[in-house]
Every structure is written in structure tokens, then in C-alpha cells.
Amino acid sequence: MSTPSTLSIDRLRSDLTGDVIAPDDPGYDAARTLFYGGFDNRPAVIVRPCNAAEVAAIVTLARDTGFELSVRSGGHSTAGHSVSDGGIMLDLSRLRAIEIDVDERTAWAQTGLTAGDVTTALAEHGLAVGFGDTGTVGIGGITTGGGVGYLSRKYGLTIDDVLAAEVVTADGQVLVVDADNHPELFWAIRGGGGNFGVVTRFRYRVHELPGVVGGMLLLPATADVVHGVLTEAAAAPDELSIILNVMPAPPMPFVPPEVHGTLVTMVLLCYAGPAEDGEKVLAPIRALATPIADLVRPIAYPEMYPQEDGGDAEEYHPTAVARTFFADQLDRAMVEQILERLATAPAPMRVAQIRPLGGAIARVPDDATAYAHRQRAFMVIVASFLDTPETRAEREAWVAEVAGLIQNGGPGAYVNFLGDDGPQRVREAYPGVTWDRLTEVKRRYDPGNLFRLNVNVEPAQG
Structure with missing residues (x-):
């Protein structure tokens, strides 16, 4: 160069x-x-x-x-x-315009907005689109990578609600892309990350959502509880999406002091349907054990995103090693092994996060977008936080060992959770024909690989 x-x-x-x-x-x-x-x-x-x-x-x-x-x-x-x-x-943080068409159930949103910004604006009209689980994440990154979050089983990934996008390509053109205009580029930016241009705004399909039953449920970390939550969640109606974290209990005000630092099952739940139905669906999960804390209640959807701006949040910059992958089966014996590894881990802060998938995610064909893992049952992240840079090698070895224990059903990765993990993991995120198709789109729209600071797809040769 x-x-x-x-x-x-x-x-x-x-x-x-x-x-x-x-x-x-x-x-x-x-x-x-x-x-x-x-x-x-x-x-x-x-x-x-x-x-x-x-x-x-x-x-x-x-x-x-x-x-x-x-x-x-x-x-x-x-x-x-x-x-x-x-x-x-x-x-892109100054690109913050949003235009909501309540009658058409659509919204144009610029990519300097965060998930929390868009969620709050839509909620004023009783509407929502699914993003992830953190309000401060920018909509540009989470959308181009896929978007797995609290509404995924009900409405699919974020990309499944993308109707069009405005994209600045490597040659300086500003294109509006959709199913009829530059369809291959439109396909690629829905799951292919930032490889193909700078998306400056998205047009989303939005959904009527007056409220949800949601919040945090803190349970003991036993094999019966963890396996029970996963079993109930996988069998629940599509309206229920959960994120399960097995981790040391943080020193939050609602957590008893004697529990701080001990392993707990932190379940983040969101039932996108009538409150009465939600309480019935959640009853079997609540019945698995006496909750350490139960903050689940009928709420407005934006309340699923805790307040993170200002105060100590601006000074919180965690450093961790992590691995993301998929698993098709997580039986009780596997859960027991996960708990054993977490109990004996070298890091004071470590986590195994499990997201049951399925529902609307799985009803979209694998080749409809560049996210090619529609039929996988669970998305998993294993992470270990660093005390000092010198602890990195030890924590990386632990993460690799635990991930190798859990992963089953074939390789795979969710691009939005990948770090600097090397080209093999990029291929796992984009397997088979998905990779081939992406490299051809890259060759057409960014042949010089200008957009390379990402989970990079290099242009096809020839």
C-alpha cells in the first residue's frame, strides 16, 4: 500500500x-x-x-x-x-435524524443514533424495532452485523426489519439500496458488517408494541435452575426472548451483600405480548427456585435498556477475552460442566452467556441475508475479564478450554461478537456460499478493500 x-x-x-x-x-x-x-x-x-x-x-x-x-x-x-x-x-454521531411514519409502520433512522435513541423515539408512538440488549450501541454496527436481542424470537433479527438503506460506497457514491435497487449490496449489508460501505441511514419496518413484561430475574446457579431456564425458554412462545448469564453476582443494591461475588443465574427476560399472558409464560421459570431478586414486571419497552449514560458509566471501560459460538444442544450434564468451570475459573469476573434462538429467526431462509446461522439453537459467549495485561494468556486459555467444552453442532460465529479472532473465525461467521457471495459483492463495491477495519471480507480475485 x-x-x-x-x-x-x-x-x-x-x-x-x-x-x-x-x-x-x-x-x-x-x-x-x-x-x-x-x-x-x-x-x-x-x-x-x-x-x-x-x-x-x-x-x-x-x-x-x-x-x-x-x-x-x-x-x-x-x-x-x-x-x-x-x-x-x-x-457518525452527528447523524441523528429519525423520521417515523406511524401509518406505514416504518422509520428512517440515521446511524449516529443509538439503539436506545431509536427505541425511545418509537415508543412514543407505541412502536418498536428489535436491536440488541444495550442502549448505547450504535444502530449502524448492530444492524449491519445482524442484531440479536430482546425481540428476536418474536420479530427476527434487526436485519429482518430493514427495508432499505442509504450507503456511501468506496467510490464516493451515495446509494439508496433495497430489494430492487442494488439488491446484492442490500443483501450484503444485512449481516455482512461494515465491509461494503458506510450506511448513513436505515429504513426499518416497525411493530406495534405498547409494552412488555421484562426485566432481570436473579436465581441461584444450580444445574437444575440453568437447564430449567433454557428448557422453558426454548419451549416458550415466540413472544419470549431471554439472555441467560451465569456469573458472579455484581454488587447491585438489590442483591443481598452475602451473595455478592457468588455464582448466580442472571436472566434478562422480555415477553413481547399482553402482560397477563406474559406472567403465565414466566411462571414456570420463576418456580425453578426462590429468586434472589425479581425485577420482572410490565414495563415500557425502552426500560429494557438500563440507564448507562453519565456518572461512572463514562469511566467504565472493561477489558476481557471472549469467544462467541453456537451450540445445538445444552443438556443438564453440559450445564454441570459449565458451572464447574465457572466455579474454578482464575478470574474474579467471568461469564457464560447463553441466548436461546429459534422463533422468527429460524423462519427466515439462510440465504435471505448474510447472517447464515438461522437454524442454530443457542448463541453462546464465554468471557473472562482481565485484572492486568499480564493475566491475558491465562484468561485466554481458560476461555478456549470452556468454549471447546460447550461448542457443538458445528462451527459458527456471530460477527457482532467477534473480536480480532483471525481469518478462520471470519469464515465461520460467513460459511460456504455466504462467503463466496460476500467476496463478489466486495469486489464490485470495494475492490481496494478501503473498508477493512471490521471483521474483514476481502474482495474476490479475478
Whole structure:
């Protein structure tokens, strides 16, 4: 690759109405900081454009000068892809427009918005679209990667509600893509990540959702409880989506002090249906054991996202090693082994997270989008948090051993949970014909691999 040309900060400031932040400017360090810790990347410049035309100008500048380009939507990249080290950081946070058509049940939302922003705006009209489980995640990253969250079994992945998108491609064009216009690019950005351009806004199908029964249920960490929750959740109506975490109990105000630091089963539940029906569906899960804490109740859907902005949240930048994969069976014997490994783990903070899938996710054909794992039963993450950088090797070995114990039914990975895990894991995220098709789309729309700070798909050769 050629040596990058010199950037003129003054020229950028005169050409753009958005923010241009140089390394010596106040706010530079805050602007380059990610949600996850362990990264100290220093971009040559941080640019926050105000519209798609300015995004296109920055993309063209990066292509013409040879500067590495990173794209930041919410800054939650576990691999640090949101912030270039020495290149141009394209921060979308000023793209915050949302247009809601209540009658048509659709919404155009720009990708500087977070999942919490869009969820709150839609809830004012009794509407919702499913994102993930964290309100501060940018909608650009979570949507292009797939989107697994609290409404997935009811309405599918986030990408299953994408009707159209505005995309800035590597040649500086601003395209509106959908099933009829640039259909291969439209297919690729639904699950293929940020490989094919900068999505500046999405058009979503939205759903009527006046409220949910949801919240956190904290139960003892026994094999009967964990296996019971997974069994009940998998058999429940599509309206119920859960995220199960087996982990040391955090020192939250509602957790008894004597439980702090001991293994618990933290179940995040969301029943997207009438409250009376939800209480009936959740009754068998509640009956598995006397809850340590039960915060599940009828709520407005935005309350599924806890408040994370301000205060200590801005200073919380966790560093961990993790592995994401799928499992098709998690029987009681397997659960016992998971609990044993968690009980004897070297890290004070560690977690096995299990998400029962199925429902609406599985009713979409594997080749309809670039997310190709529609029939998998469980998505799993095993993570171990670092005390110091010196503990990394020990924690990586533990994560690899536990993941190898649990994974079954064949390889696979969810791209939004991948870190810097190497090319083999990228192929597991995009198996078989999905990979071949993505490389062809890449060759057409980004033959020079300008968009490479991501879970990268290189363009097909020839």
C-alpha cells in the first residue's frame, strides 16, 4: 500500500460543516475512547460529518490519500475497529435524524443514533424495532452485523426489519439500496458488517408494541435452575426472548451483600405480548427456585435498556477475552460442566452467556441475508475479564478450554461478537456460499478493500 499523503486539517475545517478534531484539540482523547478498554489508538484526525454528502467526501479523501479509514457508529467494537491508529476516524454521531411514519409502520433512522435513541423515539408512538440488549450501541454496527436481542424470537433479527438503506460506497457514491435497487449490496449489508460501505441511514419496518413484561430475574446457579431456564425458554412462545448469564453476582443494591461475588443465574427476560399472558409464560421459570431478586414486571419497552449514560458509566471501560459460538444442544450434564468451570475459573469476573434462538429467526431462509446461522439453537459467549495485561494468556486459555467444552453442532460465529479472532473465525461467521457471495459483492463495491477495519471480507480475485 502506498504511503499516505499529508492531511490538511485547515482544509477539512473549511470544507466541512461537521466537527474536525485534531490530536492537539480539547476533547480529542474523549472522542477516540471506545466503550471497551485496552485500546490506545490515536487517529490523525477525527471527523464528525453532518450529512451523507460529507461522509462521501471523507470516504473519497481516505481513498485518494491512502489514509486508513475507520467508521464509528456507537464505539462498541470489541476489536477496536471503530478508531484507526494514525488514520481517519469517521464518527457518525452527528447523524441523528429519525423520521417515523406511524401509518406505514416504518422509520428512517440515521446511524449516529443509538439503539436506545431509536427505541425511545418509537415508543412514543407505541412502536418498536428489535436491536440488541444495550442502549448505547450504535444502530449502524448492530444492524449491519445482524442484531440479536430482546425481540428476536418474536420479530427476527434487526436485519429482518430493514427495508432499505442509504450507503456511501468506496467510490464516493451515495446509494439508496433495497430489494430492487442494488439488491446484492442490500443483501450484503444485512449481516455482512461494515465491509461494503458506510450506511448513513436505515429504513426499518416497525411493530406495534405498547409494552412488555421484562426485566432481570436473579436465581441461584444450580444445574437444575440453568437447564430449567433454557428448557422453558426454548419451549416458550415466540413472544419470549431471554439472555441467560451465569456469573458472579455484581454488587447491585438489590442483591443481598452475602451473595455478592457468588455464582448466580442472571436472566434478562422480555415477553413481547399482553402482560397477563406474559406472567403465565414466566411462571414456570420463576418456580425453578426462590429468586434472589425479581425485577420482572410490565414495563415500557425502552426500560429494557438500563440507564448507562453519565456518572461512572463514562469511566467504565472493561477489558476481557471472549469467544462467541453456537451450540445445538445444552443438556443438564453440559450445564454441570459449565458451572464447574465457572466455579474454578482464575478470574474474579467471568461469564457464560447463553441466548436461546429459534422463533422468527429460524423462519427466515439462510440465504435471505448474510447472517447464515438461522437454524442454530443457542448463541453462546464465554468471557473472562482481565485484572492486568499480564493475566491475558491465562484468561485466554481458560476461555478456549470452556468454549471447546460447550461448542457443538458445528462451527459458527456471530460477527457482532467477534473480536480480532483471525481469518478462520471470519469464515465461520460467513460459511460456504455466504462467503463466496460476500467476496463478489466486495469486489464490485470495494475492490481496494478501503473498508477493512471490521471483521474483514476481502474482495474476490479475478
